Amino acid sequence: AQKITQTQPGMFVQEKEAVTLDCTYDTSDPSYGLFWYKQPSSGEMIFLIYQGSYDQQNATEGRYSLNFQKARKSANLVISASQLGDSAMYFCAMREGSRSSGDKLTFGTGTRLAVRP
Amino acid sequence: DGGITQSPKYLFRKEGQNVTLSCEQNLNHDAMYWYRQDPGQGLRLIYYSQIVNDFQKGDIAEGYSVSREKKESFPLTVTSAQKNPTAFYLCASHHLRQPGNTIYFGEGSWLTVV
Numbered sequence: 001a002q003k004i005t006q007t008q009p010g011m012f013v014q015e016k017e018a019v020t021l022d023c024t025y026d027t028s029d030p031s032y033g034l035f036w037y038k039q040p041s042s043g044e045m046i047f048l049i050y051q052g053s054y055d056q057q058n059a060t061e062g063r064y065s066l067n068f069q070k071a072r073k074s075a076n077l078v079i080s081a082s083q084l085g086d087s088a089m090y091f092c093a094m095r096e097g098s099r100s101s102g103d104k105l106t107f108g109t110g111t112r113l114a115v116r117p
Numbered sequence: 118d119g120g121i122t123q124s125p126k127y128l129f130r131k132e133g134q135n136v137t138l139s140c141e142q143n144l145n146h147d148a149m150y151w152y153r154q155d156p157g158q159g160l161r162l163i164y165y166s167q168i169v170n171d172f173q174k175g176d177i178a179e180g181y182s183v184s185r186e187k188k189e190s191f192p193l194t195v196t197s198a199q200k201n202p203t204a205f206y207l208c209a210s211h212h213l214r215q216p217g218n219t220i221y222f223g224e225g226s227w228l229t230v231v
Contacts, residue, residue, distance in 0.1 A: 043224070105150060106162065107161075
């Protein structure tokens with residue numbers, strides 16, 4: 001089974017509108033962390049937001065917020081007021097801390113977001 | 118400034134040759150990772166290491182080898198046994214078991230077989 005699933009290979013959004021990028025995960029480890037990264041065409045990985053499994057509130061970082069639904073094992077990224085510079089690949093990742101898997105970091109297949117002017 | 122340095126940024130390899138990609142970090146991080154990314158695809162884990170002189174295979178370790186002789190260094194060798202090595206390679210690191218910690222990435226290395 002996939003550890004991290006991103007079901008949207010590509011998405012469009014109109015400039016200044018909000019967009020939600022989906023991410024579901026699978027783990028039996030009670031302690032884990034969820035990350036979102038942005039990868040522009042240059043290839044660098046830009047950290048956006050982090051959510052710990054024990055965090056009570058959804059994480060927010062500027063225009064980015066993480067809609068964490070633990071029971072559903074989903075960690076969707078919400079980008080508000082989209083900008084042209086938001087056009088990029090977006091990756092969801094999970095860090096597990098179990099003894100069997102070690103401190104392993106697993107990525108989804110990504111969602112390519114295109115912002116229309 | 119602290120960070121991760123990958124080199125070279127671009128590398129061309131002839132078929133049958135081994136090549137080594139360098140990854141150095143001055144962040145005093147325990148864990149280091151190597152990922153492979155094919156065009157338009159996600160990141161796949163090759164190898165990772167949590168401590169000096171120890172490392173584990175990831176999902177696509179065949180045809181690759183690593184070493185972790187020093188905490189700050191985690192070089193990746195792409196051997197001739199790797200049949201399709203053309204890809205973008207990313208190195209990453211982080212502290213172990215620190216919640217809320219971000220993971221640092223290098224700028225990546227583009228490997229092309231000619």
